[in-house]
Amino acid sequence: MKIKKAILISAIGGSAAIVASGSGIVTWKVLKDKNESSLSEKLSAEIQDVKELEIKESAKDLKNLLPSQITDSTLLTKDNINIKFLTDTDTQLDEKINVSYKLISNEQKQEENSQRNSNQNQNEKFANDDEGTLKVLVEFSYNGVPVTREVKLHGFKNTIQKTQSNNLNLSLSNKEQIHPSELIDSNQQLVTTNFELKSLLETLDIEKYKVLYEKVYVNDIDAEAKIRLTLQLKTNENIKNSFEFVLKDFKKYNLDDSSLKAKINLVKNDLSIEELLNITSKGFGANKTEDDVNKLKETLNIDLPNGYEFEFVSLAPKANDASVGLLTYKLVKNNLDNGTSENPNSKNGRIETNTIVEEITNLSLKKNDSKDEPKKDNSNTNSKDEPKTDEPKVEEPREDEPKTNPMSDSKDKPKIDEPNEKPKDQPKTEPKNEPKDKPKVEPKDETLAIFDKISKIELKENSQLKQKLPSQFKESDLNLSNLKVLVSDDKNKFSELSLPQGYSISFKLASNSNNDEGTLDVKVIVQKQGKEVKTKELKLTNLLTEFESLKESDFQLDFSNKKDRLASSVVMNDKIIKESLVVKNKTIENFDFNKYDISYSVSSLDEVNGKLKIKMTIFKKTKDRLKEFLYEVVGFQLGITNKNILISVRNDKKLSADQIIREFYYLGDNATPEQQLEKLQSLFSVAIPDGLEFEFISFKAKANSNDRGILTYTLRNKKTNARSGKINVEVKTHNIIDSYLAQHVLEVNEIALENDSPFKNKSINELSPNQILENITLFDKNKSIITPEKDIQVKYKIASNPQYNLKQNSINVEVIFEKNGHSQKVTRVLNGFKKFDASWFDVVAKGNILKDNPRDIKQDKTHFKFIANTFGTKSFYFKFQNNQTSKELLKHYNVSVDNIEYKNVAGEIHFDVKFTRKSNSSSETNIVIRKVFSGFKKDLIFTDFEQYDDEDTREHRSIAITTKMPRNQFIQKIVEARQNNDLDALVDYFTNLIAPFRISNETLSFSIRTQNMGSPRKNKGAHREDIADQTAEQFTILHRLSNLVTNKEKNIRDHIREWLNETVFAIRTSHLKTSEEFKNEFLAKKTSSERIELIKKYYDLYIPEGYTLNIYNTHNITSLKYKYDNQVEKENKLSDFEILYIITKGDKSSQRKLILNYGQRIYFNHPKANQLNPLFIKRDFLKYKDEYWKFDLQSALKQIKYRTYNKKVFWIDLDNRRDSWNQTDDNTWTLNISVRNHWLEYRKYFKVHFRYVNGEIHIWGDHPLDGILLAR
Known part of the structure; x- marks a missing residue:
C-alpha cells in the first residue's frame, strides 16, 4: 500500500523523514508547523490531486441509498469513503492529514458565486440519481489549517437500479392485428417500430436512456410474447438495467371461419369411387412413394389457403350414390412459434380446423365391355339365348364399407339377389310392365338422418346475446356465430353438428319468448343447395332472465309533495309508507311489478338536511332469490335547526371550570346519552325539549375570558333519529383560567421531538435537570396533534430530578401551560434522542x-x-x-x-x-x-528477520522471510490469533511485508521460513525441487498467486486470510516411532476418523474452529524430498511427510496439504571452520537441564548437516554404536563422527564441538555446519 508522501509534518524543524517507495528509499524534507502559508499550499496541492471519491464496499447502508436521499453528512465519513488520486489510484493519504466530508448547500454556492440564484433543496442540485453520484465538499486539514474542494462521490444506487418492471409500462399499438411471430423480421431481428415505453415514476425520465429491445420468446398458440428491454443511460453506458414484459392479446388464428377450406377439383375423369379410394389411400399413406404422390396430383387438384397444410382423414362413397365421394380432411399449420420461458425457441406449435367434408362429384359407374350389348334384366332369370350360370351369392356389404351401386350392370361384379327372386329352375317369363301411377321409391339420404338427431341448440360462450332478454332477440341475431347446433347419440351424449358439404342451416324466430324463464323458441331450417329439406323447432334455454337483468340504475324512486313534508313523515317503524312512494322502471317497458315481492326499508334518515336513504329489496315469487338496491331521495323539508334547539344552562351551584371539566372527564368516553344527561342535570339547572336526546361532546374554558366556559353538545330527534350539528352554549364559571389550563393539561397524552429538532442529535447525557427544551409536539390519546390556543404559553422543561433511561433513550419532561400568571403542568416521557453507544x-x-x-x-x-x-x-x-x-x-x-x-x-x-x-x-x-x-504493545511476530527475493522476473516473484523463530512458536502465534479473532491484524502484518504496491509481476509467492532456514544459496539441500513448496520449516502462504492486475491488494489480502483461516497445523509430541513406522501405521487406517485419531496420537493437531477436517483413503502420504545440488533425497526413517486433506465449512470446501515433521531442523549460518556459530541451541528448540545438558543433547541429536571442502552437502545420521563423545574440558564435549567410505570401511571423518555457556549450547566444527535435526 502506498502512503501519500507529499506532506510529512514534524514538530522538529529542519529534520528529515524517510519513506519507502516503489523504487527504493526516498528522503523528503519536513516543514515546520508554524509555516502556515506553505502548509496551506501543500494541502491545496494534495486536494487538487484528488480524482474522485468512491464508497467502500463495506459501507452497505450508504451504497443502498440514492444520492438525493442523503440529507446530512452522518454517513459521509472516511470509514465509508475511499479517495482516488490522479497520480496513483493505489496511493493513500498521509494519516496525519484530517479528512472530512460535507454536503454542499445552495447558500454556500451563492457565497462563492453571486451570479447563481437557486432555491433548490440542500443537495438537490448536486445529486445525480441517474448516475448515482453526489458532489460533496472535501476538507483536508492539519493543525487547524483547512483547504476544501468539490469532488464527485461515486458508488450510490442509481435510479435505474432502483427501478422495477412494475414501474414501467410497455405497450404495442398493433398487437391485435398481428401474430406474435410477426414481431420477428426476415433477419430474425425484433421489429420495435410500434413499441411504446412509459415510466410510471416521476423520478425516471425515459428520454435520458437508450432503450434496447430483445425477444425472449414469441408464442402464436397462446397469442403472447415475452420481451426483454434494457435501459442504458446515454451519458454512461455502463449504467443499465434489464426488465421483462409479457404482452398478451395478440391476433389469434380464426379456425371457425366457414370460408377456411380447400378448393378440391377432380382432374382425372372416368374414375370410380373404388379407384379414387385406392389412389388417395396410397397418396396420403404413411408409406407413400413418389409415384403415389404424382398419381394423386394427376387425379386431384387441391388449392390450400395461404400457410395451411392438407391433412387427409378419410374417403367414402355417398350413401346411395356411388358417383359422389365424401372426402373428409383437416387444414393444419405446423411448426408454429410456441416459445416459453423454459424453451424460448420452440417451434412445435400446431393448430388444426375441425373436420371438413367435401363432395367429389362426377365419379364414373363401371360399364359392360360391349356398348351394343343389351342391358340385363334385374330379375333372377337368364336371357333366352344364354345358358344358365351358377353365379355366387354376394352378402350385403358392412356399414363401414362402400356399398355397391345396385344399378351397376358390370359383368365383373357378382349379381345381388333381390328379395323377390324366383328359383333358378323356373321357366323364363317376360317381365311385366309396371303400372304408370306407382310411386317412385327414392333412395334414403343418410345425411338427412343426421339431422334427425338434432336435439338441442344453445348460445356460444362468447356470444353477445347473453346480455339480451329473449324478447329483445332479432332474427338477424340467430346465426352460427352465436348459436351451436347439437346432435345426440344413442347414449344421449351431445356433440356439435359438423355440417356436410352442400348443406346449410338457418334460423327463424318462433312466436314464443319467455323473459321470466329465459327461453326462446327457434326454428332450425336445414337447406341443401338453397332448398329447404328439413325444419325443426327447438327451445333455446339458459338465456338472460328479467330478474337477472335487473340493476340499480333501472329504477327511480321518489315521493310526491316531498318539498312540503319531512323525511320522517314517509317512515313508519323503519318502513316506507308505500302510498306516497313513486317507483318507475326506466329500462323495461310495461314492467310488471306484480310478478315480484318488493319491500322498501329505511337505510338512513337525515332530517336536518332533508335526505332519506332507502333499501329496495326485490324477491322472486319463488322466494329463493333476491336483489337489494340502495337509493337516496333528497329534497324533503329540512328538519330541526340550531336556532330552535339551544338549551338554557344555569350554573346555580357556582362551580369552577376545573370542577365542571373534572366531572365530565370522570364520566368517561363510553357513557350513554342517558348518563350524560343525568350528569348535566346534576351540575346545572337545564331543561331539554321533549322528543330530543342530549349527547355531550366537550366542555372547555372560553379563550380570553376568566369566567366563561363553552359547553358543546348535539341533540337527536328520538322519533326520526335526526341530529343537530355541534351546538356551543356559553356557561358562566368561576376560576376560569385554571380550568382553562387544566383542560389542556388533561388532553396531553404524549410528547415527541419534531423532525427538525436539534435535540435529535443529542444524547440524554448531554441534557441537564431543569433545562428548557424546544421543538416538541403534543398529542392526545387519539394520536392527534394538540395545538394550544394563542393566548397560552407552553414551555418544556426537564424535570428537576429526571430519570435518565439509557435503554429507551428517554427522559422525564414537564409540559407547562401558562396564562396571566396562572400555570398548570404535566410530566411526560420524551424519547427520540441519540442512542446510548x-x-x-x-x-x-x-x-x-x-x-x-x-x-x-x-x-x-x-x-x-x-x-x-x-x-x-x-x-x-x-x-x-x-x-x-x-x-x-x-x-x-x-x-x-x-x-x-x-x-x-x-x-x-x-x-x-x-x-x-x-x-x-x-x-x-x-x-x-x-x-x-487500544494502545497496548503490539506483537511484531518477528523481531529478527531477513527478507529477500528468491526469484524476481516479469512472470514470477517469490518473496521469503527468514526468521530464527522456532517453527512451533510461529504456529502457536497463528493459533492464538485465530482464538482471539485477531487475524485482521495478522493479515495487515503480512501484507505490509509484501508491499503490494511494489508488485508488478504476473504471479507472486510468499513464504515464512522458521528456524533460520534461508534461501537455496544460503542453505543448500534445505528446499524441494520447487523452492516455493512448503516444508516443515517453510510456510508457503501464497503459492504462485495470479490475477494481480486489478484489485491487487485485495486479492493478496483475501488469499492470506484464506490461508490463515483454513490451514491445519501439526506439532510433533511423540517420537516413539520412526517416520517409516508411522507411515506403515497410517496406511493401515482406511477411514478419515481413524487417520485423524492416529495423527493426534503423535501430534498436537490444530484444526480451525468451525471447520471439519477429512483425510480420505484416497489421500496418500508422501515424503518431503529435498534437493541436494542435482540429487533428490530419498525417503528414510527420519523423513517429513505431506498429506492431502479437505477442510469444510458450510457449503465451502478447500483442498490443502498437512505437513507432519519428524523433528526440528535447525539451520546455521556459515562461519569459518573452528569458530563458533552465531546461532546456538537454546531452550526454544531443546528442553535441557543445566547439569545434564550433554545427555539431553545426545539423546535428541539425530542428524548433522555437514559441508565439506568441496562444498558437498551431507545429512549425516548419527549412530551411538560407531560415533563417540569425548569431554575435552569441564563444559566442552566433542562428537567424533564416523562415515563409511567407498570401500565400506569406517574411519574418523570430522569432529563437532559443543560447549555450554550461560544456558546456551555453542556449536562449532572442523568444517562448516549447515544444521542439525533434534528429536526427543
Whole structure:
C-alpha cells in the first residue's frame, strides 16, 4: 500500500523523514508547523490531486441509498469513503492529514458565486440519481489549517437500479392485428417500430436512456410474447438495467371461419369411387412413394389457403350414390412459434380446423365391355339365348364399407339377389310392365338422418346475446356465430353438428319468448343447395332472465309533495309508507311489478338536511332469490335547526371550570346519552325539549375570558333519529383560567421531538435537570396533534430530578401551560434522542499498563475487576463525556465486562461493557456496549528477520522471510490469533511485508521460513525441487498467486486470510516411532476418523474452529524430498511427510496439504571452520537441564548437516554404536563422527564441538555446519 508522501509534518524543524517507495528509499524534507502559508499550499496541492471519491464496499447502508436521499453528512465519513488520486489510484493519504466530508448547500454556492440564484433543496442540485453520484465538499486539514474542494462521490444506487418492471409500462399499438411471430423480421431481428415505453415514476425520465429491445420468446398458440428491454443511460453506458414484459392479446388464428377450406377439383375423369379410394389411400399413406404422390396430383387438384397444410382423414362413397365421394380432411399449420420461458425457441406449435367434408362429384359407374350389348334384366332369370350360370351369392356389404351401386350392370361384379327372386329352375317369363301411377321409391339420404338427431341448440360462450332478454332477440341475431347446433347419440351424449358439404342451416324466430324463464323458441331450417329439406323447432334455454337483468340504475324512486313534508313523515317503524312512494322502471317497458315481492326499508334518515336513504329489496315469487338496491331521495323539508334547539344552562351551584371539566372527564368516553344527561342535570339547572336526546361532546374554558366556559353538545330527534350539528352554549364559571389550563393539561397524552429538532442529535447525557427544551409536539390519546390556543404559553422543561433511561433513550419532561400568571403542568416521557453507544465514553489506561502486550494482561484477571461505586479498575477507567450521565449510571446500574478478546498482534483488547439495572434483574433493562481498549504493545511476530527475493522476473516473484523463530512458536502465534479473532491484524502484518504496491509481476509467492532456514544459496539441500513448496520449516502462504492486475491488494489480502483461516497445523509430541513406522501405521487406517485419531496420537493437531477436517483413503502420504545440488533425497526413517486433506465449512470446501515433521531442523549460518556459530541451541528448540545438558543433547541429536571442502552437502545420521563423545574440558564435549567410505570401511571423518555457556549450547566444527535435526 502506498502512503501519500507529499506532506510529512514534524514538530522538529529542519529534520528529515524517510519513506519507502516503489523504487527504493526516498528522503523528503519536513516543514515546520508554524509555516502556515506553505502548509496551506501543500494541502491545496494534495486536494487538487484528488480524482474522485468512491464508497467502500463495506459501507452497505450508504451504497443502498440514492444520492438525493442523503440529507446530512452522518454517513459521509472516511470509514465509508475511499479517495482516488490522479497520480496513483493505489496511493493513500498521509494519516496525519484530517479528512472530512460535507454536503454542499445552495447558500454556500451563492457565497462563492453571486451570479447563481437557486432555491433548490440542500443537495438537490448536486445529486445525480441517474448516475448515482453526489458532489460533496472535501476538507483536508492539519493543525487547524483547512483547504476544501468539490469532488464527485461515486458508488450510490442509481435510479435505474432502483427501478422495477412494475414501474414501467410497455405497450404495442398493433398487437391485435398481428401474430406474435410477426414481431420477428426476415433477419430474425425484433421489429420495435410500434413499441411504446412509459415510466410510471416521476423520478425516471425515459428520454435520458437508450432503450434496447430483445425477444425472449414469441408464442402464436397462446397469442403472447415475452420481451426483454434494457435501459442504458446515454451519458454512461455502463449504467443499465434489464426488465421483462409479457404482452398478451395478440391476433389469434380464426379456425371457425366457414370460408377456411380447400378448393378440391377432380382432374382425372372416368374414375370410380373404388379407384379414387385406392389412389388417395396410397397418396396420403404413411408409406407413400413418389409415384403415389404424382398419381394423386394427376387425379386431384387441391388449392390450400395461404400457410395451411392438407391433412387427409378419410374417403367414402355417398350413401346411395356411388358417383359422389365424401372426402373428409383437416387444414393444419405446423411448426408454429410456441416459445416459453423454459424453451424460448420452440417451434412445435400446431393448430388444426375441425373436420371438413367435401363432395367429389362426377365419379364414373363401371360399364359392360360391349356398348351394343343389351342391358340385363334385374330379375333372377337368364336371357333366352344364354345358358344358365351358377353365379355366387354376394352378402350385403358392412356399414363401414362402400356399398355397391345396385344399378351397376358390370359383368365383373357378382349379381345381388333381390328379395323377390324366383328359383333358378323356373321357366323364363317376360317381365311385366309396371303400372304408370306407382310411386317412385327414392333412395334414403343418410345425411338427412343426421339431422334427425338434432336435439338441442344453445348460445356460444362468447356470444353477445347473453346480455339480451329473449324478447329483445332479432332474427338477424340467430346465426352460427352465436348459436351451436347439437346432435345426440344413442347414449344421449351431445356433440356439435359438423355440417356436410352442400348443406346449410338457418334460423327463424318462433312466436314464443319467455323473459321470466329465459327461453326462446327457434326454428332450425336445414337447406341443401338453397332448398329447404328439413325444419325443426327447438327451445333455446339458459338465456338472460328479467330478474337477472335487473340493476340499480333501472329504477327511480321518489315521493310526491316531498318539498312540503319531512323525511320522517314517509317512515313508519323503519318502513316506507308505500302510498306516497313513486317507483318507475326506466329500462323495461310495461314492467310488471306484480310478478315480484318488493319491500322498501329505511337505510338512513337525515332530517336536518332533508335526505332519506332507502333499501329496495326485490324477491322472486319463488322466494329463493333476491336483489337489494340502495337509493337516496333528497329534497324533503329540512328538519330541526340550531336556532330552535339551544338549551338554557344555569350554573346555580357556582362551580369552577376545573370542577365542571373534572366531572365530565370522570364520566368517561363510553357513557350513554342517558348518563350524560343525568350528569348535566346534576351540575346545572337545564331543561331539554321533549322528543330530543342530549349527547355531550366537550366542555372547555372560553379563550380570553376568566369566567366563561363553552359547553358543546348535539341533540337527536328520538322519533326520526335526526341530529343537530355541534351546538356551543356559553356557561358562566368561576376560576376560569385554571380550568382553562387544566383542560389542556388533561388532553396531553404524549410528547415527541419534531423532525427538525436539534435535540435529535443529542444524547440524554448531554441534557441537564431543569433545562428548557424546544421543538416538541403534543398529542392526545387519539394520536392527534394538540395545538394550544394563542393566548397560552407552553414551555418544556426537564424535570428537576429526571430519570435518565439509557435503554429507551428517554427522559422525564414537564409540559407547562401558562396564562396571566396562572400555570398548570404535566410530566411526560420524551424519547427520540441519540442512542446510548460506545461514543459516550472512552477507556482510559492507568499507570504503565499499555507497555504490556494483551497476552500479559490476560494472565491477571483483576485487571477487569471494578472498584465499588466507580467505573474503574486498577488498570483503566471509563471517562464519560458528561458527568451527569456517569452519576446516573452509577446510581442505577452495576457495571462489568464480558466476552474479552486479547488481540496481541493488533495491540488491543475488545470486550463487552455490561450495565445491569440494580432495581430490576430483567435482561430487557440491561445495556451492552462493545468497547476497544487500544494502545497496548503490539506483537511484531518477528523481531529478527531477513527478507529477500528468491526469484524476481516479469512472470514470477517469490518473496521469503527468514526468521530464527522456532517453527512451533510461529504456529502457536497463528493459533492464538485465530482464538482471539485477531487475524485482521495478522493479515495487515503480512501484507505490509509484501508491499503490494511494489508488485508488478504476473504471479507472486510468499513464504515464512522458521528456524533460520534461508534461501537455496544460503542453505543448500534445505528446499524441494520447487523452492516455493512448503516444508516443515517453510510456510508457503501464497503459492504462485495470479490475477494481480486489478484489485491487487485485495486479492493478496483475501488469499492470506484464506490461508490463515483454513490451514491445519501439526506439532510433533511423540517420537516413539520412526517416520517409516508411522507411515506403515497410517496406511493401515482406511477411514478419515481413524487417520485423524492416529495423527493426534503423535501430534498436537490444530484444526480451525468451525471447520471439519477429512483425510480420505484416497489421500496418500508422501515424503518431503529435498534437493541436494542435482540429487533428490530419498525417503528414510527420519523423513517429513505431506498429506492431502479437505477442510469444510458450510457449503465451502478447500483442498490443502498437512505437513507432519519428524523433528526440528535447525539451520546455521556459515562461519569459518573452528569458530563458533552465531546461532546456538537454546531452550526454544531443546528442553535441557543445566547439569545434564550433554545427555539431553545426545539423546535428541539425530542428524548433522555437514559441508565439506568441496562444498558437498551431507545429512549425516548419527549412530551411538560407531560415533563417540569425548569431554575435552569441564563444559566442552566433542562428537567424533564416523562415515563409511567407498570401500565400506569406517574411519574418523570430522569432529563437532559443543560447549555450554550461560544456558546456551555453542556449536562449532572442523568444517562448516549447515544444521542439525533434534528429536526427543
